[in-house]
Each structure stands twice: as C-alpha cells, then as structure tokens.
Amino acid sequence: MPTLTIDNQTITVPEGTNVLEAARQLGIEVPHFCHHEALGSVGACRLCAVEFLEGPVKGIQMSCMVLAKDDMVIDTGSDGVLAYRAQVIEWLMTNHPHDCPVCDEGGECQLQDMTVAGGHGVRRYTGPKRTYQNQDLGPFIAHEMNRCIQCYRCVRTYQEYCGGKDFGVMGTRQRLYFGRFSDGPLESPFSGNLVDVCPTGVLTDKTYRYKSRIWDLQEAPSICPHCSLGCAVIPGARYQELQRRRARTNRRTNGHFICDRGRFGYGYVNHPDRPRAPLLGHRRVTWQEALAALQNHLHEFCELYGSGSISMLSSSRASLETQFLTKRWANALGSGQLCFEAHPRRDQAARVAASQAPDCSASMEDIRSCDMAVLVGADPLAEAPMLALALRQAARRGARIVVVDPRPVELPIDCERHAAAPEELPRILQGLTRPQQNAFASASEEFGGALGRALLEAKNPVLIGGSDLLGPQGCQMLLKAAEACSPTGSTCRSMLLLAGPNSFGGAMLSDDGPGFDALLEGMEQGRIKSLVCIEADPVADYPDRKRCRAALARLDLLVVFDCAATATVQEADLFFPTTALEEAAGTLVNNEGRMQAFEKVFSAGTPLLQSAAGDHPPRFFSRDIPGSHPQPAWTTLARLLGRDAELEKVRRELEKIDPRFDGLAGLTADSEGCRVVAPRQAPALVAAPASGVTASDQLHLLVTEHLYGSELLSDLSPCLQAVKSDPYVWLHPQDVARLKLVEGKPVRLCTSLGEWTLELRINGDISPGVAVVPRLRGTVVETLVPGSEPMLCRIEKA
Amino acid sequence: MRSCEPLLFKNRRAEGPVFLEGYRKNGGYQGLEKALRGMSPADVREEVKASGLRGRGGAGFPTGVKWSFFPSDDAGEKYLVCNGDEMEPGTFKDRQLLLADPHHLLEGIIISCYALGIGTAYIFLRDAYRECAGNLERAIDEAAQAGLLGDDILGSGFSCEIHVHRSAGRYICGEETALLNSLEGLRPNPRSKPPFPAIKGLFGRPTALNNIETLANIPHIVTGGAAWYKSLALTEQGAGTKLYGLAGHLETPCCVEAPIGMPLGELIRDFGGGVWKNRSFKACLPGGASTPYLTAEHLDVALDYEPLEQVGTRLGTGGVVVFDDRTCMVAATLNLLRFFARESCGWCTPCRDGLPLVCWLLERLERGEGTREDLTMLQEQLSHINGRSFCALALGAMGPVDGLLRHFAEEVEDHIRMGRCPLQD
Amino acid sequence: MATLLSEKQIAQLKRRVKETPHPREMVLDVLHAIQDANGWVSDEGVELAAIVLGLSSLQVEEIATFYDKIYRRPVGRKVIHVCDSICCWSRGSEAIMLRLQQLLAIAPGETTADGMFTLLPTCCLGACGEAPALRIGRTLYGGVEPEQLEAILDKERAEVES
Numbered sequence A: 001m002p003t004l005t006i007d008n009q010t011i012t013v014p015e016g017t018n019v020l021e022a023a024r025q026l027g028i029e030v031p032h033f034c035h036h037e038a039l040g041s042v043g044a045c046r047l048c049a050v051e052f053l054e055g056p057v058k059g060i061q062m063s064c065m066v067l068a069k070d071d072m073v074i075d076t077g078s079d080g081v082l083a084y085r086a087q088v089i090e091w092l093m094t095n096h097p098h099d100c101p102v103c104d105e106g107g108e109c110q111l112q113d114m115t116v117a118g119g120h121g122v123r124r125y126t127g128p129k130r131t132y133q134n135q136d137l138g139p140f141i142a143h144e145m146n147r148c149i150q151c152y153r154c155v156r157t158y159q160e161y162c163g164g165k166d167f168g169v170m171g172t173r174q175r176l177y178f179g180r181f182s183d184g185p186l187e188s189p190f191s192g193n194l195v196d197v198c199p200t201g202v203l204t205d206k207t208y209r210y211k212s213r214i215w216d217l218q219e220a221p222s223i224c225p226h227c228s229l230g231c232a233v234i235p236g237a238r239y240q241e242l243q244r245r246r247a248r249t250n251r252r253t254n255g256h257f258i259c260d261r262g263r264f265g266y267g268y269v270n271h272p273d274r275p276r277a278p279l280l281g282h283r284r285v286t287w288q289e290a291l292a293a294l295q296n297h298l299h300e301f302c303e304l305y306g307s308g309s310i311s312m313l314s315s316s317r318a319s320l321e322t323q324f325l326t327k328r329w330a331n332a333l334g335s336g337q338l339c340f341e342a343h344p345r346r347d348q349a350a351r352v353a354a355s356q357a358p359d360c361s362a363s364m365e366d367i368r369s370c371d372m373a374v375l376v377g378a379d380p381l382a383e384a385p386m387l388a389l390a391l392r393q394a395a396r397r398g399a400r401i402v403v404v405d406p407r408p409v410e411l412p413i414d415c416e417r418h419a420a421a422p423e424e425l426p427r428i429l430q431g432l433t434r435p436q437q438n439a440f441a442s443a444s445e446e447f448g449g450a451l452g453r454a455l456l457e458a459k460n461p462v463l464i465g466g467s468d469l470l471g472p473q474g475c476q477m478l479l480k481a482a483e484a485c486s487p488t489g490s491t492c493r494s495m496l497l498l499a500g501p502n503s504f505g506g507a508m509l510s511d512d513g514p515g516f517d518a519l520l521e522g523m524e525q526g527r528i529k530s531l532v533c534i535e536a537d538p539v540a541d542y543p544d545r546k547r548c549r550a551a552l553a554r555l556d557l558l559v560v561f562d563c564a565a566t567a568t569v570q571e572a573d574l575f576f577p578t579t580a581l582e583e584a585a586g587t588l589v590n591n592e593g594r595m596q597a598f599e600k601v602f603s604a605g606t607p608l609l610q611s612a613a614g615d616h617p618p619r620f621f622s623r624d625i626p627g628s629h630p631q632p633a634w635t636t637l638a639r640l641l642g643r644d645a646e647l648e649k650v651r652r653e654l655e656k657i658d659p660r661f662d663g664l665a666g667l668t669a670d671s672e673g674c675r676v677v678a679p680r681q682a683p684a685l686v687a688a689p690a691s692g693v694t695a696s697d698q699l700h701l702l703v704t705e706h707l708y709g710s711e712l713l714s715d716l717s718p719c720l721q722a723v724k725s726d727p728y729v730w731l732h733p734q735d736v737a738r739l740k741l742v743e744g745k746p747v748r749l750c751t752s753l754g755e756w757t758l759e760l761r762i763n764g765d766i767s768p769g770v771a772v773v774p775r776l777r778g779t780v781v782e783t784l785v786p787g788s789e790p791m792l793c794r795i796e797k798a
Numbered sequence B: 001m002r003s004c005e006p007l008l009f010k011n012r013r014a015e016g017p018v019f020l021e022g023y024r025k026n027g028g029y030q031g032l033e034k035a036l037r038g039m040s041p042a043d044v045r046e047e048v049k050a051s052g053l054r055g056r057g058g059a060g061f062p063t064g065v066k067w068s069f070f071p072s073d074d075a076g077e078k079y080l081v082c083n084g085d086e087m088e089p090g091t092f093k094d095r096q097l098l099l100a101d102p103h104h105l106l107e108g109i110i111i112s113c114y115a116l117g118i119g120t121a122y123i124f125l126r127d128a129y130r131e132c133a134g135n136l137e138r139a140i141d142e143a144a145q146a147g148l149l150g151d152d153i154l155g156s157g158f159s160c161e162i163h164v165h166r167s168a169g170r171y172i173c174g175e176e177t178a179l180l181n182s183l184e185g186l187r188p189n190p191r192s193k194p195p196f197p198a199i200k201g202l203f204g205r206p207t208a209l210n211n212i213e214t215l216a217n218i219p220h221i222v223t224g225g226a227a228w229y230k231s232l233a234l235t236e237q238g239a240g241t242k243l244y245g246l247a248g249h250l251e252t253p254c255c256v257e258a259p260i261g262m263p264l265g266e267l268i269r270d271f272g273g274g275v276w277k278n279r280s281f282k283a284c285l286p287g288g289a290s291t292p293y294l295t296a297e298h299l300d301v302a303l304d305y306e307p308l309e310q311v312g313t314r315l316g317t318g319g320v321v322v323f324d325d326r327t328c329m330v331a332a333t334l335n336l337l338r339f340f341a342r343e344s345c346g347w348c349t350p351c352r353d354g355l356p357l358v359c360w361l362l363e364r365l366e367r368g369e370g371t372r373e374d375l376t377m378l379q380e381q382l383s384h385i386n387g388r389s390f391c392a393l394a395l396g397a398m399g400p401v402d403g404l405l406r407h408f409a410e411e412v413e414d415h416i417r418m419g420r421c422p423l424q425d
Numbered sequence C: 001m002a003t004l005l006s007e008k009q010i011a012q013l014k015r016r017v018k019e020t021p022h023p024r025e026m027v028l029d030v031l032h033a034i035q036d037a038n039g040w041v042s043d044e045g046v047e048l049a050a051i052v053l054g055l056s057s058l059q060v061e062e063i064a065t066f067y068d069k070i071y072r073r074p075v076g077r078k079v080i081h082v083c084d085s086i087c088c089w090s091r092g093s094e095a096i097m098l099r100l101q102q103l104l105a106i107a108p109g110e111t112t113a114d115g116m117f118t119l120l121p122t123c124c125l126g127a128c129g130e131a132p133a134l135r136i137g138r139t140l141y142g143g144v145e146p147e148q149l150e151a152i153l154d155k156e157r158a159e160v161e162s
C-alpha cells in the first residue's frame, strides 16, 4: 500500500492504483480525456500530466500511466504542467469546428470545460481544418465526426467493454474516423453508452437532439424500471417531458453503463395515450369524486359480502412504499385477498428468490468479478440486458461462462453453450445439487454434476437462473445447487432473474398470502366481488388471458391505479392515474434484494409539446397544469388510510414493522443501496405437472422475453419501435426438415390458447423439439406470456 | 583509407545474392555448429552479453542485457521476432544485407533462438522488400533441406521454425510493440510498457525482438568470441562493426560496413566520396531521420553510441544523410517532419496533432511568412512534444527540430527577418 | 464477391485461417491476396476478407485503412511510388514528381485516364543510396533523372501491353 503526497496532501492507496486515481481519491480531479474508470488507462490523450517532484519518477509524466509508489511527491498544477496541458488543448482544438451553439454536448462537454479551464481562448493555428462526412448510425446515436478529439473512448467502450463489432476506428495519423464500415444502425444493444463516454459532441443521443441544455433539465438520481436488475440512471426532463435517460454510476450494480432498453425506454412517460385523469366508467371525474366512489363501494361490499369480497393486486412495477401501503390498506379493510404479481409462477419464483440468504446472492459486481458462471435457463440480453455486459467483463478477465438453455441464447462473448431440452433442465439442476456424487441416473444429471464440480473448484463462482424457464421449482433447485457447489472458504453466489424491478419487494411482503390464481378462483366462484389493481395489469400478465378476462367480467367493481393505458385499464370501472417512476420518489428492491431509493425528477403534466402542440407559451388559460392529475399510488393509499403522505414516515414504519428492511429509512438515492438483511421463508411449492411430448408433430412451446417489445413500459417508448421485431417462431433445422417447413415462409402456430400465423426462423443453437416464440406486445401473439406452465404446440405450413 | 575486414558484408557481391552453397563455403553456419555442439544456451547468452553488442534497430540497447530479461528457461511458447520494417528515411542497411546474403540473418536467428529457448521466429518484413522476402524464403527452404532449420537441427535435439511476414507499409510498424500488434492482425498502435515484450509479447507470450543487423552479428560473436568482437571497434567502449548508410549530398552514396567508432568525416570522405559537386559540408543526420543534426564542427566525432550522445544526437540506425551548403535546413526539417506526421499512428495527441502543427509552422517559416511568434510556438512544440508522447516516434520526429533550433537558429531567424528563404536567390 | 478470388484461393485461405491458432494474424495475408488479384481492395474485398477471417467488415476495415500499401480506392494497372523522403528529396525527388505529373497529366493520388498508372508519393523505399528512387509496380528505379522518366514509362507501359 504505497503512501504518496499529492498537492501537499498525503494518501495511502492500494497497490496498483495509478496517480490519477490516487489524486481523485483526494478529491483532486486531474484533467483527462482518455482515462475512464471502467475502461482503464491507455495513455492516448496525454492531457493528464502532473509533475513528479520527488520519488522514483521525476518530471512531467502522465498520471494515468504511472502507478502510485511510496515517497512520490506530486504537483498537479505546476507552471510547467499548466503550460503543457494548455498546449494539449491547443492541439486538440486545431481542427475542432468550435460549433458549441449547435452542439448537443454543450454544457456537459469535457472538451468545452477543458478549453475554458486551460485558458485556450485564441486559435493561433490559422490553417485549414480537417472535415469529415458523418454517418447515419440508426435511431439512437447522432454522429458529428468533425468534433472528434480522438480519445478512443468510444471504440474501447463499444468493442472492448460491450463486445460490439460494427463500430470502430479507421485510418491513421490526423485522419482517424470513428464509425461503422458503412451507414446503418449500430448493432450492439449497449450502443447508447457511446453518448455517455464520448467527451465531446461527436456521439450524442439522437432522441434528445436539439431539445435542451443540461442546465435546463430537471435531473435526479433514479432507477431504471425496465427489468429486475435496477440499474442506476439519471433521467432528465424539461417542459413536462421526459427527454432522456443517462447512466448513473453504481459500482455494485450496473457500474457505469446501461442497456439501450433502459436508456431509450423512457418514452412511456410522455405517451400521448397515457390516461392522466380519474375516470368513473368512461367519465372524467375529480379526485374527490373518484375517491368517494371508491370508499363508498368498498364500504358497501364489506357490509354486504364481508371484507373477503375485496381483493387487491399490485405488481413488480410498484414501489416498495406502494406495495407496503397496499398491504396495510388490505389489512385495514380486513381482507387477506392480496398479492403482488398477476403471474402465479413468476410470483412463486420471486418468493423463492427472496428466500435466499442475502449474503449468498450475487450482485452485478460479483458477476463482473467471478471466475466461473453457469447460466441455467437464463437469457441475459432478453431478461436482464446488463447482466450480459457483466458476464462479458468476467469473461474478459478469463472467467469460464457456461450457458445451459434450450433457447439460442446470444451473449456478447464466446462462451460454452449446451442446448438442453426444457425437460432436461430439472435433471441438470438435480445433478448440480449433488456435485460430489459418483453415479448419476441420467446423462443430464451427470452433466450437471460435472458443472457442479467445476464450480466447486472455482474461486468465485456464480450460478444464474431465469425464473421464467426454471419456474419456482427450478429456482428452488438452483438455490440448493448453489449451496452444494460452494467451494470451501467461499460461496457459490446465485442470481435469479425476476419479472420486474420490484418483484423482490413484492415477494418479501407476500408472506404466505395467496397467488393470483386463488384470487381468480374467488372471482369465478363469486366470492370476490371487487379487485383493486395497483399498477398491475392482470389482463396482459396472467398467462391465460381468456380466463382472466372472464373472471374480471364477473366482478362488481374493478378499480385500477396506473400510469399507462394497459389492457386492464380499458376494463376498469374506476380509474386513478398514478405518476410514472420519474415523477415521484420511492424505493425498488432489485433481484439480488438490494433496496434502492429513487428521487422525483419532475412533476407529472402533459408535455408542452402535446398540450400546446409545440407552441410556447400555451395559448389557453387554466389554474391546473394540464395533465398534472397523476398522483403517486402510495400517497393515495396513505390518504385512504387516513395518514400523512410522507415518504419518510412510510419507510420508517415499514422498517419498524418488518426489520428485514432495516436500513430503508436511511437510504439516499445517490447511494449504492443496501440489501434486505434477512430472507423470507421459502414458499411451499406444489410439484409441476410433467409434460412429455406425445405426438410426433408436437413441440415444446417456449414463450420468452425479448430485448425489445416484451417489457410493458419500454414497449410504449416511441423510439424503441424502430428496433422491435415482427413476431416469429424459432425452430431447429431438424424440426424444420421433419415438418417440411421452409425458412422465411409464414407458418401457423397452433396452441391450446389459440392459433397464429408468424414468420419462421431457423436456428441451429436451439434445442431440437422446441419452438421459441418471443413475447411481443401489441402484435398477434401478444397473449402469449413467458414463464407459463410447460405448453405444447404444433407448427404447420400457413 | 582505413580498411576493415567485413563481417556482415563478407559475402556481398556485385553479381547478386549468395545462397547456401556460397554462404557455407565462406564459413557460414559454423557459428551455429559451434553453438549447438559446444555451447549451452546460457554460454551463448553470456558471450553475447560480454561482446558489448548493442541493438542496431535505432535505440542501441545492449543486446545481451535485453536477453538477460528474457525468461529463456521457462517452458511454454516463446517467440523471436526479427524487426525488418526498416522504414526510417536514410536507413537501407538491412535491405542490403538481405539482398546480398539471406542466410546470414537465418543463422543469427537460429542461434538466438537456441540461446533463448525459442522454437518459433517471425521475420517482419516491410512491404517494399519483396525481393528480400524472396531471398529469405529461398534461404529458409535451403536451410530446412540441409537440416539447419526445422526439427532436430544438426542432430542437436534443438528445433526451430522461421516464418516471413509481409507488412503493408507504415513506419510505426517498426516500433516493437506496434509491430507485435501488426503481426497479431490488430491495429498497429504501440502497446504500453511495461509489460515489456520479453515478458508479454506476441500473443501474450514472452518475445525477444531484435533488428536484422543485430541478429546477423550473433554468428560472428559465437565464432570469434566476445573479446575479439569487441576489439573490432575503434573506440574503447564500442564493439564490433556497423553497417553505415551514406546518402544525401555525397559523390558516392552507398552502404558500407566499417568499425564502430569510425570518425564521421573519415567515413564521408573515404566511402561517400565527399560532398558532391565540390560543395562543402553543412550538416548531416548521423543515424537516420530521427537523429538531431551534426554540423561541420562535429566531423571528428566517433560514430559510436556514447560519443554521439555527448554531442546531443544518436547513432540511431547508422544512416548518415549529408546536406551540402546550399541546403535550407528549414526545408530539410520540414521534409523530415512531414514524413513523421504522415506516419503517426494517430494514438496520442502530441504526435497526431502536434506534428502537423509543427509542419504548419515550418511551412510558414520556410515560405518567409513566419513571425517571431511562430518561432516561439515552434520552441514550445519542441518542449511540449519531447518526452510526452506515447511512443518514441514523436520523440524521434522532434530530433531534427531540436537540431535545427540548436545549430541553425540564425538561419531560421533569417527566414523571418528577410521574409523569404535566405538560401534561394 | 466470389469473383474477387477464385473458389480455390478462397478455400485455401479459409483452410489456413482454420489451421492457425490465431486467425486474426492472417488479416494482411488475406488482404494482400485480394489486392494482388485485383490491384486494390474494394468494399466487397473487405467484406470477402471478413467472411474468410470470421471477422466483421468493420474489424477488417480498421486494419485495411491503417496501412498505406493496402489500396482502398481503385488504382491503375501499375502504381508509381515516388519517394519523397529526405535522401531522395535532397537529390531531386520534387523534380521527378513534377515531371511525372506533366508526363501523365495527373496530380499525385490520381490515375491516368487509360487506367495505366496511379501516381503516389511514398516514404523512403530503402533505396536511399540510389536516390532519387521510385518504384513502379514491383520494379525499383534508383538514381533517376527527370529526363529518363519518359523512357521508363514507355517501358512499363509496353510491359503491360505485351
């Protein structure tokens, strides 16, 4: 641990820390362009010079390239250093177009900052400047090559960190070109990170083009709501419009980057069809009217049928505070008919996940630093995109990555793939739970056993499972397997991918409460007369849409709280508009059990672009801000409970009632969050029915999440429509030949839920005997939901 | 005229290259036999270290010392890479050697591989040297046929193979770590050091890297012994002979082998035929395009590493480029800097953007448009580029600027004062 | 695309790529093969190289555009490389370049209308002892006087035509 002195302050840093990082630990920011915490030092920009006065190195050197050593005495601002840095800026500015007024980076541009800080006010070079043709890089990223300062951060992010292969650097000397081989959309699902890493206005967010300067934006630390990982983000809003999202740094979770679904999924907040006023039937009413109606009805039901006739459903989209107050409200009404997930298997799986000991669960940071990862039934890019990036970082350090899946799981790394049939997965997990065993009942179990032994020999192994494919039983086996595969002196950590950003929170609060199946039964039997959906969309999320619709139709009262025009909202008798995540504060518990607080970014209201058709100021007068009716669900619940709508109080109450949430009240949104301190009890599971393929023309139907088009909110984002796929079915070439089908031709998919015509795609990585169909909302197959009981299907020529 | 028994050029004939027969007739492969039959690898390394041989690729690092950092005894894949990029203007010695006598290099490589416990060698050859590549490929075939290359060489149990890699231009590929990237099929930007190639080089494996001429000296050190080799030099601290390129304004430009430590003036007079057209000597680059100029007052300096350092320049590659009294040194420097700016790999700012700015300043000065501010700016460039770039290309590039400002300040001033080049009438 | 190299050549290169433990190492060999057969490497050439090497087109382009002796734009039947480095400059390369421009009626970087010659400046050819030097196709000419150029061009032209 070397001790050194920087600008008269002494600090001791870990071996291997470079001087730039050591200075940063003292709060001294050495100007730099090419260094990036996640990308490391490459010594290209040569801006980070400091002067070494004493110690093993002398003179002006690049701080990012020199490791901190004992007895170093460093001046980061000597005259020589300042003159040199000003020179570097002059070099970088010789060809720069200096077009700040029309550059989207302006105000958050490192080059601008450095130019001003370096005092480079006059261009001494008067020769001609180099210019470039820009490329069309697709819907997400704008390209303005003339502004480039050749720091190579973009290539290093895109190729090295993210594993993309279609963006890079071409040419040499002063004629470098950062771009693609030819015009076309960037292929990496992490392309948006180029916006954050590029220190200039070359690569900017196309969806945010010419919208705002950073100082006009309302920004606050927030969490991405588009999968269960809970990546840290900073949304930015202006004129009542959410205009962009950028990555925030959380070293335990996403690190510095986010996925494109997370970055560009923000558009749901501004959706023109978003219901923004309370509705009674189809009639707009005031909050008072709506609340009175709600209270009257519920009172009536209690009187007439008892409190058991009232049921409540929240979801993994709801904040922990909302879920908690939903539970309090149900308790207050005396109803036990409450659950937090409309999809029973997903519900059970989340309960299993939450039953894991918190110190055995793997964070994304654990995954980035693991030396072996086995994924069983998990498709990171579809179910939790940033997990794919975390795995890539592990692989770059030499970790062994094994994917066991019936689907053609794609990862931005080379990895070992094992195309297991769906019915093989439990047997493989079985083997994984007994790595020490000598003889196995089947080859699949033996394979699992061998994987288990490899995990036992690793130093920091992780076992990752997807709850949709594994189901609750599989998830439970996976947790058992992780225990069995823990090397001595270390733990095999595990991670389960869950349905939504707060599945874990709901599972913690569920205790042994009923699943939505039981609620539906109550409705079917007429016992349950009313359902209050709080940010839940059972019509779309319950795997059997027909059954769900029929049951809901029997209700006397369907109440829906939501921020999006969901399928369930269409059926509501009484509707309450809620705020979107960015319009309120709250807490989410991610799939590893990490509680993460988020702040309010801006107040709900119809974007000016819509209410004033782009005009400013709007041409009508009103006391209200148009579209500002949505309220955070938890504040309404607090009102119904007769309490103060104070977040602090809600958090403290939860912490007090349920000590597993210890630490919640003290959480700040810009922290790394903290794990729940204890698990819930494991849920009692009933064995799943075995489903063998009976007829030779039958196939296993696997409905799976897709990067774009599956998750509710991001699917409402207009800019993601461009990358959404048309519905298709994936088959193994063997099955295609056996069934005499032709690639690219439409086929007919026949299931017990219905029949549809889709495009046929062939994939050799898929397990034979399986048909994979992505969940795509708003398409013909929208009623197919992942994570259902195993299902069979037939595929015929259309 | 001082005579010198040539070592590396001993088979150089006007008629063309010498291949296996001729090479062996003249003592070829005796060094290899001696090494394989009578010396341990450590003996060979010791001998090379004692010989005082210094790298001929430009940096002049003592070869034996460099080899001592190499994990010769470690198991696993290790490589030897022979640097034949030779693209620094004024440097054409490696080509002369390969045109005359390809086996000379092969023997050097095989002995070096034996000394360092290496089984695979690559010769990295610049694109323009197709004829040399042809000679080498023929020589490799011959050597393999004769049991001098391949498995179990001369029944010694030592095996080694040699591949020739054809590059596609770019001076930066000669920088050792850029060369490794180039060989691996990556963009030839230099790598940061440490780790040095000896520890983590080609494909992440230990790699010994030497210049063609350096390796061609090895057989002679083995046959003649370190003491004899060292005694060939004319200076106390020097060792061996050197291939000097003689180019520029000379009567008879050529490439010659002469002892290390040959006085500059003597070399120019005896081998270069003196300055052409009976003009007088104004300046020279002593060792290729990246070495600061010497002037008439330096004609007595010994062409050896230390003496040249003492007068603020380097032996470099030994490519002496002479300028007569009618040469505008601003124009010469501009020519050199244009080369370096064009060959910058584009990785780091001082080189990629600094060198073009230097060119722009020199252009202004040369055209007579330069001002005193431009001169100040040029001086700033010198102090800000030197030592601040990622690799030695930009440092080398500033060698001529350094020489210009040190030795020809008045000539630069004249350009500003007169508003034109003082050497043009 | 397949016409850029013969089926046999492609198969051979693919085999070599498969055999080496480090396929990327072959990138210049493949580009050289395509250039030797076609005079230059077109966009399709880059795409073909990418297929042979199992890389993306961009990954090949990153390499191809680094080297100045891989031509990514069409060139004439023969490329004239005129050394413009210091030794040749000191012995009159500028006059050589000017004379060639006159004789061919093109500027550096251009190709003659008949597609015969492309004129390019180049850095040191390693022929400093024979300065001024130039290379036409694979032939090196040293100690060239501007007056000899016409004859040299005629000879080179005749070589192609015969």
Ligand SMILES: Cc1cc2nc3c(=O)[nH]c(=O)nc-3n(C[C@H](O)[C@H](O)[C@H](O)COP(=O)(O)O)c2cc1C
Pocket: B054, B055, B056, B057, B058, B059, B060, B061, B063, B083, B084, B085, B086, B087, B088, B171, B172, B173, B174, B175, B176, B177, B209, B210, B211, B212, B214, B215, B391, B392, B393
């Ligand atoms: C820009 C640059 C170009 C170089 N070009 C060559 C070259 O063409 N041939 C060469 O042998 N060394 C060249 N070198 C030196 C090599 O990096 C390295 O020092 C040398 O090959 C080591 O061999 P040696 O110790 O035998 O001299 C170059 C260095 C730099 C910085």
Ligand code: SF4
Pocket: A147, A148, A149, A150, A151, A152, A153, A154, A155, A178, A197, A198, A199, A200, A202, A203
């Ligand atoms: S595009 Fe941006 S990130 Fe890439 S090199 Fe240029 S300035 Fe750096």
Ligand code: SF4
Pocket: A224, A225, A226, A227, A228, A229, A230, A231, A254, A258, A259, A260, A261, A262, A263, A384, A385, A386, A387
């Ligand atoms: S990985 Fe998930 S949480 Fe992270 S940015 Fe993407 S969608 Fe959002």
Ligand code: SF4
Pocket: B172, B189, B190, B343, B344, B345, B346, B347, B348, B349, B351, B352, B389, B390, B391, B392, B393, B394, B395
């Ligand atoms: S000094 Fe920098 S830009 Fe120049 S060749 Fe070296 S690494 Fe490349």
Ligand code: FES
Pocket: A031, A032, A033, A034, A035, A041, A042, A043, A044, A045, A046, A047, A048, A062, A063, A064, A065
């Ligand atoms: S940050 Fe150190 S060189 Fe760029």
Ligand code: FES
Pocket: B089, B090, B091, C083, C084, C085, C086, C087, C088, C089, C123, C124, C125, C126, C127, C128, C129, C131, C133
């Ligand atoms: S300078 Fe022209 S060949 Fe060397």
